[in-house]
Amino acid sequence: MLSFLVLAVMSMTFETEPRDTVLVRIHDVVPDLLTDVRYATSDNFTKRILYTSDTLYARRAMAEQLLVAQRDARSRGLQLKVYDAYRPLSIQRLMWSIIPDERYVADPAKGSRHNRGCALDLTLCDSNGVELEMGTGYDEFTERAAATYLDLPERILANRRLLEQIMNAAGFDVLPSEWWHFDLRGWENFAILNE
Numbered sequence: 001m002l003s004f005l006v007l008a009v010m011s012m013t014f015e016t017e018p019r020d021t022v023l024v025r026i027h028d029v030v031p032d033l034l035t036d037v038r039y040a041t042s043d044n045f046t047k048r049i050l051y052t053s054d055t056l057y058a059r060r061a062m063a064e065q066l067l068v069a070q071r072d073a074r075s076r077g078l079q080l081k082v083y084d085a086y087r088p089l090s091i092q093r094l095m096w097s098i099i100p101d102e103r104y105v106a107d108p109a110k111g112s113r114h115n116r117g118c119a120l121d122l123t124l125c126d127s128n129g130v131e132l133e134m135g136t137g138y139d140e141f142t143e144r145a146a147a148t149y150l151d152l153p154e155r156i157l158a159n160r161r162l163l164e165q166i167m168n169a170a171g172f173d174v175l176p177s178e179w180w181h182f183d184l185r186g187w188e189n190f191a192i193l194n195e
């Protein structure tokens with residue numbers, strides 16, 4: 001379903017839109033990227049399988065900046081692992097029906113930056129693919145998940161700071177309520193996409 005959608009979007013946009021508005025497969029741009037697409041499994045906060053495939057898509061502009069971040073992480077002996085990127089608006093509506101709380105799920109009436117293909121959920125791993133300690137798991141909707149939450153051991157705060165530093169340098173800003181969520185600067189220039 002998702003791949004059909006993306007192919008349809010791509011075929012519509014290739015001829016008329018500038019290349020930055022095209023959705024691409026993230027692994028076409030960052031081939032060595034680790035992913036753990038929880039929404040393609042039932043291991044997520046909805047307890048339902050939301051995606052029919054674990055292929056991740058993004059605006060080309062975001063995928064290219066993710067490559068910058070991955071190279072930075074690699075230069076430090078680390079690597080990135082992505083949980084989610086582009087998310088169709090219909091999935092946003094489903095998530096909102098389960099957690100209608102704007103601290104954790106964007107209101108589909110406004111649309112999420114994920115719906116624009118301009119947001120990433122991700123973490124840092126060591127060279128073996130072991131996740132660095134970040135204090136909470138992905139999609140743990142607690143105050144400890146906030147990027148602004150400081151009552152954590154220094155080694156965890158240092159890991160969060162490093163992730164933010166790498167992503168900031170590549171053109172992303174963290175969402176204050178979620179240490180794992182980063183928006184591409186300029187996201188407002190990209191439209192919300194739906195199935």
Ligand SMILES: [Zn+2]
Pocket residue numbers: 084114119120121180181182
């Ligand atoms: Zn997110």
